[in-house]
Amino acid sequence: MVKQDRAIRTRRTILAAAAKVFEERGYQAATITEILASAGVTKGALYFHFESKEHLAQGVLAEQDQRLTVPSRICKVQEIVDTVALHAYRLQTDPMVRAGVRLSLDQQATGLDRSGPFLRWSEIMLHFLDQAQAQGELLPQVNTSDTADVLVGSFAGVQAMSQIVSGYQDLGHRASQLMRHILPNVALSSVLATVDLSSTRGALVFAERDGER
C-alpha cells in the first residue's frame, strides 16, 4: 500500500514536470531529458510510468478531465453549469489543468492526437444533457449531441480568449456569460430560474467539493 502510494506520487511528480516543460517549450520542442531534469526522478522511474513523450502528453491532456466530478444535484442543468464553472476555476488555479488545455490547442503538436479531451468532454456533457432531458428539464427541440458539442467547443474558445486578453482574470465572467447565452435555448425557463449562473460559482463548487472529502 505504501509502495503504491509512492508510485502514485512519483507519477504525479513526473506529470507535473511534463506539464511545466510542455507549457514552456511546446510539445514539439520539449524533450524527455528536460522533463527528467525537472522531475528529479530516474530514467527508469519515468519509463516505468510513461513509455514515450506522447504518453507523457496524453497523461497531461487527460488531467483536464480528471477530478471534475461535482457534487450531485437534483437539477442536472445545475450540474452542467457546475462542471463548466469548476473547470474554469481549475484553469485559473491549477497549472496542470492549464497545461492540458493548452496542449490540446497546441497547433505544432504534430503526431499527437489532441482530439481526446474534446471527445471526452463532449461525452461528459452529453451524459448530463441526456439525464436532464430524461428528467424533463430541456426544451423539446434540443438535440443533446449538438448541444454537447456546442458547449465544449465554445468553452474552449472562451477560455483561450480569456487567457490571451486577461491572463484568465475574467474567465469567471466570460464562462458565466457563455452559459447565459446558450442555456436559455436548451433548458426550460422554469428550470433555469432555479440555476445559479453567477461568475463566482466555480469557487463555490470547488470549496463545497473540498469540504466533502
Place this chain on the structure above:
Amino acid sequence: MVKQDRAIRTRRTILAAAAKVFEERGYQAATITEILASAGVTKGALYFHFESKEHLAQGVLAEQDQRLTVPSRICKVQEIVDTVALHAYRLQTDPMVRAGVRLSLDQQATGLDRSGPFLRWSEIMLHFLDQAQAQGELLPQVNTSDTADVLVGSFAGVQAMSQIVSGYQDLGHRASQLMRHILPNVALSSVLATVDLSSTRGALVFAERDGER
C-alpha cells in the same frame, strides 16, 4: 501605379510565405531566413515591408480580419451570421486565414501580442450588434458588449474543435449550431425567423461577394 501593384504583390508573397512557415514550425521556431527562402524575395524587399518576425506575425494575424466585408443586409442579425459563416468558409479554403487563426492560438508565441484579432473581431461584432439594437432587432436584455465577446470567444473554440476532430470538414455544421444556440437569446424571434442560419451559408456569401466584384 504599376510599381505600387508590384509592391502589394510582393507584400502578399512574403505574407503567404510567412503564414506557411509559422503554420509548419510555430512562431517561436520560425526564422526570417526560412521565410525569405520560402518567399523567394530579397532580404531588402522583406525588410522594406516587415522590420521583424513579430511584424510578419502581426501581418499574418491581421489577415483574418481583412476582406471579411459581407454584402450589406437590411437585417443586421443576418449580417452577423454572414460574417461568421464567411469566416468559417475562409478558414476551410484560405491557408492565410487559417494560419492567422492558428497563430492567434499559438501558446508558445511568447513576446507576440495575440490579443489583436480577438479585440478587432469583438469590435466588428459590437458594431453590428449596436446597429441591430438601434434597429430594434434585439431582445431588450441584451448587453451588446457581452454578446460580442461571447460570439468571438465561442467561435474561436468551435473552429479549433472542428480543426482537431475533423480537419475543418464539419465547421459549417458546427458554426451553424453555435449560431442556433446563441442567437435566440439575442435577437427577436420575429427577426430570427427571416435569418438564414444554414450550414452552407458561408459558401453562398462568398460566391455572392465574389460576383459583386
